[in-house]
Amino acid sequence: MRAHDERDGALRWGVLGATSYIATHLMPAIAAAPGCALTAVASRPERAGSARDVGRAFGATAHPDYASLLADPAVDAVYVPLPNTEHVDWTLRALAAGKHVLVEKPLAMDEDGCARVEKAAEAASRTVMEAFMYRFHPQQSRAAEILASGAIGELRLVRASFAFRIESGSGNIRLEPALGGGATWDVGCYAVDVPLLFFGQAPRRVSARFSSRPGLDVETSAVATMDFGQGRSAVVDYGIDYGPRAAYELQGTRGTLMVRNAWAMDGEDGVITVLTQDGGVREEIVPAANHYRLQVEAFARAVCEGGPAPMSLAASRRTARVGSALVASAAAGGAAVDTSDEASEGP
Template sequence: MTEQTTRTLRWGVLGATSYIAGHLMPAIAATPGCALTAVASRPHRRAQAEAAARPFGATAHADYAALVADPGIDAVYIALPNTDHVEWTVRALEAGKHVLVEKPMAMDEEGCARVEQAARAASRTVMEAFMYRFHPQQRRAAEILASGEIGELRVVRASFAFAIGTGSGNIRLEPSLGGGATWDVGPYAIDAPMLFFGQAPQEVSARFSSRPGLTVDTSAVATMDFGDGRAAVVDYSIDYGPRAAYELQGTHGTLSVRNAWAMSGEDGHLTVLTADGVREETVPAADHYQEQVAAFARAVRDGGSTAVTLTDSRRAARVGAALAASAASQGRPVTTADSPKTPR
C-alpha cells in the first residue's frame, strides 16, 4: 500500500465562521483517518481562527495563503464567500492539495472548467460540498424511487427557505460577495430535481424578488423542464421560513421528504402516498457532514470518482446562471444546453 492510502489525511479549513466551527470542523476531527490540522481566516480575524482551531489542537495560520502553502496539509475545505471559491480552489489544487469546496463551486460554468483543469493538472481530487446527499434519508428516498413503488418519476417539488434579517451583516446579503438566495439556499432546491432525474433540465424559467433596500435576490420561484413531460417546481428564500422539503411525484404515488436538509442529529422523515394508503418511515439521525468527509477521504485514497462529480457541479453552475438570466428577462424561458447569455 502507498503512503497516500495509509497515512492520516491532514485537513486545513479556509474560513472560521461559527457554523463551520460547529459542524464541519468536528466532522473532520471525528472521521477515522482524518485530522483537522490547521484553520485560517482573514488576517484581521486571526483571533476567531485561533478560537476555532483550539478545541482540535489545530494551528491557526495568519491568512489563507499561509495555510494553502503549508506542506503539512493534504486536503483543504473551502468555506469562503461565493466569489472566492474558484480562486482559492484553484490555488489550493495548484499547491498540491485535495479540495472539498462549499457550494456553489462556481457561479458560472467557466469557473467550474477552471477548477477541473487545475485538478487534472495537479492530479488532485476536488468535490463540491452538497452534504445533504450524504444523509441516509436521501439514500432511502432513492431506494424507494428505484423500487417502483411510486411509479415513474414525473414531477419534483423542492423548497428551501430560512429568514435572514436586513442589517444583520450576513454576507448572503452582500452582492459583491456573491450573495443572494440563488447561490445560497437555491443550490439545494435546484440540485434535488437534477439528482433524482439524473440530468440537467433542458429549459428553466424563474421569477426573483428582492427585499426592499437590498439588491440581491431574496426569494425565487422557478420551473425546470426535463423533457418527456418531466418537470420540477422549486422555490427558495432568505425572506421567510423555515422550510426544507422535497416531494417526488410518480405515476403511482408520491414520496415526501419533510426535513430534506436535516441538521446533524435530526431524524429523517419520509411519507409514501399511493392508492394503497399512506406509509411513514423514520430514518435515524446521522452526521451527514462526517459522512461527506469520509466519502471524500475514500475518493482521495482510492483515486476513485467523487459522489458529487464535476459534471454535477458544471450542471449546477449552468442552471443557476440560467435561472438568473430568466429572472432578468421577467421569467422568459432559458435553455440550459448552452450559455444562458441570451434568453429566448
C-alpha cells in the first residue's frame, strides 16, 4: 500500500455520516488522534442540516452528500459507518476516489464482498480496514499476553456474550432487514470475532439457532457453537433482546481468564480476572483507554508508514464467512455448516 507522505502533513479524514453516535465517539477520536485531522463530514441530502451542525462543531467542511465528500481533494481517508448493506459499495467508491478506508463492521455480509474490496484496495494501492475498536483496547492485548504466558494452560474453550436491548418501534436500523439488520451482523460480529481472534483461525464448523422477537423480521438473539478441532470449541451468544452484556472468557487446561467488559469505554477501567487450578485468583485493572482513538491511531500509522493494516482483510473474509455460515445454519434448524480455512492469524 502507498504510504501517506509525511510532507503532506496530517492524515485528513472525512466521515460519511453525521449521527449523534458518530459525532460522540468517532469524530472526537479522529480529531484527538496524533497526526490526524477531521476535515470533512457528509450526510444524506435530507440530513444536510446535521452535517452542517457537526461540521461546525469540529471545524470540518460539511458536504451535502457522500459523493461530494469523496470528490474532495482535501480528504485522504474516509470512515464508513453506514448501514451494513452499504459498506461494500461505499468502500469501493472511496477506493475508486483514491481514499484510504476504515469501514465499520461488518466490512461485508459475505466473503465475496470482502474479496471485491481486497481486489480494489490492491489495485488502488490504498489501505482498508474493518473497524473492530474493541481489539485496540489494552485489555485485549493484556489478555493475549496472559494467555501466551501459559498462566491458564492451553486454550480449550472461548465463551463470548455481547448484547444490548433495542426497543421495537425505535426506528433503529438494526431492526430493518433491508438494511442488513439483525443481531448477527451487529453485536454478533463482536461475539464471533473473539474466538477467531484468540484461536487465530476459522472454526471447522459452526451451528447456530436464532430467535426473533414477535413482530420483527430480523433475528434478535442467537446462541452458536464453533468447533475448532483438536478439542477446542467456542460458545457464543448475542442479542438485541437483552443486556447490556459484553464479556468473554478464555478457558485453558489449567485456569480461566475472564474479561468483564470487552467494550470498556473512555473513562472505564478494564477488568481481567484470572483463576488458576491451584485455587489462585487474581484481578488486574487495565487503565481506561479510548479504543476508538487507539483504532484510528493504529490505522493512521499503517497508512503513513505503508505497512499492513493491524486487522487484515484476510481476517475480515474469515469473519464474513463465519457470519454467513451462522445464518445458513440457523436457516437449516441448527445444522452444522463447514467454515474451515487454512490461514492462521493469531491475536
